[in-house]
Each structure stands twice: as structure tokens, then as C-alpha cells.
Amino acid sequence: MNLATLEQEGRVWKRRALSGASLAILDAAIAVEDRPGQRLNALDGLAEINALAACLLPNARPVRIIAFNKTQDANWALPWHQDRVIALKERVETPAFENWTNKDGVWHAEPPIEFLQRMIFARVHLDSADPENGCLQLALKTHAQGRIAVSTADSVANAACVEDCVAERGDALFAKALILHRSSPSRTNTNRRAIRIDYCADPLPPPLEWAA
Incomplete structure (x- = not known):
């Protein structure tokens, strides 16, 4: 993987990133409900992905994991947007951490933009993805524009x-x-299963703690 591509384009691919053994573990571990995403506290089978993330972001640790399965029965669309919130163990009013929300019992807040600029996410594909089954679309290089209204x-x-x-x-x-x-x-009418893992290397200001 090329770190320069990640910094310039905003994304980089690792094809065939997971072994068959890891894919089998993930297949067995996730049981995605009929809703846009299932939040998970921990997940086995991600050692290879975590190692790749650490190559791109030294000392990266997974701080949020969400599993998805898009089908005709559990279907959705999302407009152009940035993901600007992080998942936290508790709500503690902290300078520059704003827009608190509670999603499925988990507190989320928007951290300072500088914090988000140093974060990455991984999207692991358990099924093939293409325009027919609603694959993700990226607007390349827009990560460099900071907070977009x-x-x-x-x-x-x-x-x-x-x-x-x-x-x-x-x-x-x-x-x-x-x-x-x-x-x-x-x-x-096919499955489109994917797992998203958010990574961060920065410590949170105490007393905030990651939810994961």
C-alpha cells in the first residue's frame, strides 16, 4: 500500500487483504440485523487489517466497528457526507467536543477537526460490491477540504x-x-456485507474514553 496515495487521494486499496481463515472467522462472527448498521464492541479476525492500518497510521487502534449487510429487504441510501463523530464510553462535557448524540445507547461526539484529520477507516468486504448492489462511492481528495457543510x-x-x-x-x-x-x-437480491473499522492513534483528553 502506498501512504502517499492515501494522503493525496484520500484512499488506498489492499486487494485480497484477508486470508480465507480470517474471512471464515468474520463470516461466523457477524449476524447483521435488518437495519443500516450493527455496532460491535470487538471482533475476532481483524489482525491482518489492524496490522495494515498500523502501517498507514503508526500506533493505530480500532475505536469503532460497524457491520453492514445491504440487501433488497434491508436497503438504504446515503447522500454525500462526512463521518465526523466518534464513539465514546460516556458523555463528559469537554472543550471542543460538540454535537453530542446517543445512538443505540452509545454516546457520540464531534471532536476537533484536527483530530479527525489524523484518523482513517478501513472497509472490509465480505461480499463483492459494485454499483448494482449499492457499493460505496468516494469523492477523491475531498478529505483535504476540512469540515464540509x-x-x-x-x-x-x-x-x-x-x-x-x-x-x-x-x-x-x-x-x-x-x-x-x-x-x-x-x-x-444478494448480500453486500462489509465491516467498517475506525482507527485513531491519538489519545483522548481525559476523562473521555473510547466506547470500543
Whole structure:
């Protein structure tokens, strides 16, 4: 993997990142419910992905894990957006940590933008992904524009090079946390399972703690 590509484009791919043994562990470990995402506190089978993340972000640790399965029965679309919140164990009012929300019993807050600029996420594909089953789309290089308002996300993305994240089972995508992304509904009756892992190397200001 090329760190320069991650910094310049906002993403880098590792094709065939997972061994068959790791994929089998993940297949058995996730039972995704009929909703957009299932949050997980821990997950076996990610050692290879964690090692790759550490190559791109030294001392990276997984701080949030979400499993997805998009089908015609559990289907959704997301507009262009940035993911700007982190999952925390408790709500503790802390300078520059804003927009607190509680999602499924887990507290989330938006940290300072400098914090997010140093984070990455991985997307591990347990099934193939393409435009037919609602694969992720990235607006390349938009991670470098800092905080992008919801009202301007479409225009910023439309001015960028948009990539369909076409993937095979076992492929892994690593991306900067602030890159604009979206996905369309699936038009097939097949599974489109994926796991997203957020990574951070920075410590949280006490007394904040990661939820994961």
C-alpha cells in the first residue's frame, strides 16, 4: 500500500487483504440485523487489517466497528457526507467536543477537526460490491477540504473525481476519515456485507474514553 496515495487521494486499496481463515472467522462472527448498521464492541479476525492500518497510521487502534449487510429487504441510501463523530464510553462535557448524540445507547461526539484529520477507516468486504448492489462511492481528495457543510456537500463532491468502490470478497479499502462518501440502494437480491473499522492513534483528553 502506498501512504502517499492515501494522503493525496484520500484512499488506498489492499486487494485480497484477508486470508480465507480470517474471512471464515468474520463470516461466523457477524449476524447483521435488518437495519443500516450493527455496532460491535470487538471482533475476532481483524489482525491482518489492524496490522495494515498500523502501517498507514503508526500506533493505530480500532475505536469503532460497524457491520453492514445491504440487501433488497434491508436497503438504504446515503447522500454525500462526512463521518465526523466518534464513539465514546460516556458523555463528559469537554472543550471542543460538540454535537453530542446517543445512538443505540452509545454516546457520540464531534471532536476537533484536527483530530479527525489524523484518523482513517478501513472497509472490509465480505461480499463483492459494485454499483448494482449499492457499493460505496468516494469523492477523491475531498478529505483535504476540512469540515464540509451539509449544504455544500453535493457541489463539492460533484466537482471531484468520484470513484465507485468496486471490490471482491476479501478486499480492504483504507480511507481518510473526512473523505466525502455516499452509497445508493441495492438493485439485487444478494448480500453486500462489509465491516467498517475506525482507527485513531491519538489519545483522548481525559476523562473521555473510547466506547470500543
